[in-house]
Amino acid sequence: MFQTFNAPTRPEAGPPRLAALRAALAENRLTGMLVPRADAHQGEYVAECDARLAWLTGFTGSAGFCAVLPEIASLFVDGRYRVQARAQADVSAFDIVPWPDVRLHEWLTEHASRGATIAFDPWLHTVREIKQLRKNLAGTGVTLVERDNLLDTIWSDRPAPPVAPARIHPNALAGQTAAEKRSELASKLKATRHDAAILTQPDSIAWLLNIRGDDIPRIPVVQAFAILHANARVDLFTDPEKLTGLDNHLGPEVTVHPGDAFPAALHSLGGTVRLDPDSAPLAVQLALEAGAATPVxxxxxxxxxxxxxxxxxxxxxxxxxxxxxxxxxEFLCWLDDRAAKLPDTPLTEIDVVTALEGFRAATGQLRDISFDTIAGTGPHGAIVHYRVTTDTNRSVAPGDLLLVDSGGQYEDGTTDITRTIPIGDIGQDARAAFTRVLQGVIAISRARFPRGVAGRDLDALARFPLWLAGQDYDHGTGHGVGSYLSVHEGPQRLSRAGSEELRKGMILSNEPGYYREDAFGVRIENLIVVEPAPDLAGADPKREMLAFRTLTYVPIDQRAIDIPALTVQERGWLDTYHAECRSRLEPLVSPAAREWLDRATRPLN
Structure with missing residues (x-):
């Protein structure tokens, strides 16, 4: 319904495309080139026309980059994607490099000759990224050169840019009008003596102007750039046809320009102009510096x-x-019924994805799924961001753990949930891992913390049960989530790199996991929101405390839990959680699903 199951790329296409890129580099007297996953908006998800990394290498993960030299090309991916990268890319043409274990400057220093010139597209790399890379390469003899993208010259069938129409996001769901938001942010610009701020991220622009769109799969945004001025006016740069019928909503203080007018507008700006070095492309800073503005x-x-x-x-x-x-x-009830008929009635990963997306669509309020549904059974569960295709479609079998990570985009909110379901007897190793992951979920859910604490301060709570067993996982414990926007939203996150202070109203995921390659994967995920902690007797009244409130209410499969391993407090949390699931959801489900829910939420024995 929402997801297709064709293989997104073909590994065998990589080597001839790589050869063509190397020929273009040689013709332009360049030693090498950087090919990132990012587009000009530096978003995690890209339109088909911007999927350069996937076109070149075959790798479709949401993070990574390729470095191409005459004799070697390497695909850099983190721990979430190494199994996927080896499966999607032709490893005879592309080395798979563990990033950030190996840093790009280290790789270039080792593999590029002294005097090498490495091309990069300044629209596809942030200000901070290039500044740091140039600093790290100082004295190595390797030079970075910004220039037009050579890969685009050999991509003969490159898709056209998206032109989906924008729509109004109601003020009643946003909680503020766009005019109120513009006024508040303009006041803050004035307070810092900034004449304007450059907005390059589509979800920021969608939030500010209370609009949504369909330019990016799964993320309801309009691809655009914007300049927010200190007088609360906005210059918006995108295809004007996308905004047909929105004139009254945007109002006279928002001026729409064609997207290709953005560089000239940057050049003509004056005064002190703010840009975010973590998200703004280097090309934006270069355009400002070439004009009369002072970028800060x-x-x-x-x-x-x-x-x-x-x-x-x-x-x-x-x-x-x-x-x-x-x-x-409804889906989990259906799944249990189908699993009971195995092996006589086959069940595949595609069957699982199709059924789940069908149950969401049946709500009548689903706008889209929030990301491609992950349904990995057995060893596929160990591929953190696995996406089933007709080529990889695996049958669910007794003894498997089935990992299902999915979400929905509704006009009133974005969801993201993972449940791992045992199909029959899963064995003690898998049961022990499931229990440790559950203990991590509970630890985060029960956390109380003083104001000023960041995600990195709490991340270890989720990992501690796994660490005691010599285990861990190679992804963050939680990411921020938007409000009918991106399912991955910053700056908040629960991870070792999560330096942002956790504040009231922030929504995050809580999703520890464990993955044993070629065997099984476990992940349990709820969404949580930061709010003031409940009062406690004896607590210091002068110390403001925060806590998490769970937003996701779906039973966690008790059949996979080693119940004696749980503490009294952990058992109490799970029983309370399941009682809340039953109370909230029973009025909303079918009679058959209600019976299933009653069984799934019984107190632990």
């Missing part, structure tokens, strides 16, 4: 207000999660 580094002004949800957005998130939770219960 500063955070995207939309970032924190977007992350700290309004009460209307939190109310919408609760409603979306109840609706989504009911669909999940």
């Amino acid at each position: 580094s500063g955070r995207d002004p939309c970032l924190l207000p977007k992350a700290c949800k309004t009460q209307a957005e939190l109310d919408g998130a609760e409603a979306a999660h109840l609706r989504d939770g009911a669909a999940m219960v």
